[in-house]
Amino acid sequence: MSRIQPSTVLRYAALTVGAAIMITPFLYMVSTSFKPQAFVLSNPPQFIPNPATLDNYVQALTTQNFGLYFLNSLIVAAVSTALSVLFSSMMAYAFARFAFPGKEIIFRVLLIGLVVPAMMLIIPQFILAKQLHLLDSLAGLVVFYVAGSLALNTFLMRGFFESIPAELDQAMQVDGANAWTRYWRLAVPLAKPAIATVTIFTFLACWDEFAWSLTIINDPLKRTLPVAIQLFQGQHSTQWGLVFAASLIAVIPVIIVFLVFQRYFVQGLTSGAVKG
């Protein structure tokens, strides 16, 4: 029998305390979502709701177009992600496989997109969206979400495409495959892990995006989830149970995606950083 070292015990003790601190707010949020309004800020606080109620969930789901907001978020995130992954994988393929005049400079300009935070462009983008009649429309969200995610996605996927042996490309070229075929039938299938990674990251970023949606959407029927949740808070004296029931409905898909595709998260985070 192997002896358990004291340092191992200490290590796990420290990790457990840390993890408990990280997770307590979530557990408390779940607990509050089952509390009646009278008990959300009671003293002492309740960890196990008593009486427990499903009213908050019922109210969140049945009133105020919550289903519609969920659908809006889903449509915007799905369309943005599909377009972003298509455009940026095409760019990444060109940067990884072709030599062409202007390549270096275009790639460098693209990198500007990595360092300019989205919030700093919100004013000129708002004015642009107004000129293009994209205000107050889901299309306005999609266009700017795609544009905002191009730089990072291209950067991540270029690295992956470069790691695919060029011989495969050349072999296909000898067989007479044109560039599009080589991209679509060879590079994309081989780059599945990288594409999965950027797909997940882009989808979550769009699903969670708040500031731009808050700024350009006025029509209550076009709201996305983050804006709607934020408004739950303001409408009455904050109904925390309702706010967190709505929050959890929005967060649970994210957590499921994260748990299922964990390894792609790790890949995506590290391919950008560690090799750098």
Place this chain on the structure above:
Amino acid sequence: MSLLTDSTPAGSASLPAGVPTPARRRMSQARLRSLATPYLFIAPGVILFAVAILYPIAQAVQISLFDWKIIASATSDFLGIANYVRAFQDDQFWLSLANSGIYMLFTVPPQIILGLVIASLLKRKSPAQPVFRVLFYLPVVTSWVVVSLLFKYLFADAGLLNFTLGDILHLTNGDTSWLANRWTALIAICALGIWKGIGWSMMIFLAALQGVPQALEEAATMDGANRWQRFRAVTVPAIWPALLFVTVMLVIGGFNVFTSVLLMTNGGPGGQTEVVLTYMYQQAFTFLDFGYGSALAVILAVIVFVLSVVQLRVFRDRSGQDLA
């Protein structure tokens, strides 16, 4: 592999060798097409990027020089650098810049240190590793809106934190009005920033630590290096690129704080917790002063850019020394 044997119809770009001379014109056409190929691949992305990112960058600077009117019929007056001068004389701007700076200073080091510590503790593969990894990473994938509201609730007057500090730990009277005072509100906002960010830096350090050469570490141990010496001489140089990446990204992110402040305090009380981006947002979308808002955004962008360049320089010099 079926991918390779699956030969597709010959594309126009590749004519067989030994083409007869009459085909020369077709040949040059084909060459033209193959020259155009890369541009066709990048065109959709580059055009969208130019329109929706590059053009707004240029426009941000332009707008900041005007008293910009959003209504089409109104004329915008050229102001020159007046908006910038105004910013430098605006106490509220300096306060918000200070708050952004404080947020950056008090969230970046804890995220790096705690992220690195947790990653070191988790480095060894074990059945528990993935579980801990998920628990620490959970706040990262949760939306800013949700966690901001959650922390507002935890830091409420009758909230969980006051109860914990007052009735369980007896550190305070348990009646702190966290969000009603500048400094305590900043503590709450910083606490959220750290809590939400630790998982991200942990994940990157964790991957970087897997890349530390085992042999080097063993050699250092054989030479009698203690834990701290091994960390300094072997681990730090090996994870240097990750350290640089995390630091630069966190500093940028720190100055980018917006949603948490907007939702937790909305800049209050009396503008005391305003950060640059919430102040900018208010100027632009509450007061419709787009020119001034743009000037603030440009100033912040310049600060962030300069800080990033400085960090890259410092890190590059230091890494040269350490590796030498």
